[in-house]
Amino acid sequence: MPEKRVTVASKVGLHARPAALVAKAAAAQSVAVSIAKAGGDPVAAGSVLNLMTLAAAFGDEVVISAEGEGADAAIDAVAELVATDLDAQ
Structure with a gap:
């Protein structure tokens, strides 16, 4: 699985606001995107609440x-x- x-x-x-923008971008992708703190459990990046x-x-x-x-x-x-x-945008 690719990761960055x-x-x-x-x-x-x-x-x-940053969580909303990231969730919107993740939800717009053709595949499900996950995000995790280094060493933590991944969550769905398309959900503001998860972020x-x-x-x-x-x-x-x-x-x-x-x-x-x-x-x-x-x-x-x-x-x-x-x-x-x-925050600067």
């Missing part, structure tokens, strides 16, 4: 994964958002 490790760039972590309960804070490393046709593109799309300071 990314550092959370938003100052508030994956909460509120908020993940408690991924600024500077935390997360692992984004997906399986199936288009997995690499889906991972890249979600990883790009996680690695961007979404």
Whole structure:
């Protein structure tokens, strides 16, 4: 299963607005995208509630994964958002 490790760039972590933007992007992918804190259990990245309960804070490393046709593109799309300071937009 392809995966990518990314550092959370938003100052508030994956909460509120950043979580909503990441969940929207993940839900729009052709494959299911999962996200986990390094060493933790993965959750569905397409759910704002799941992202908020993940408690991924600024500077935390997360692992984004997906399986199936288009997995690499889906991972890249979600990883790009996680690695961007979404508070500044």
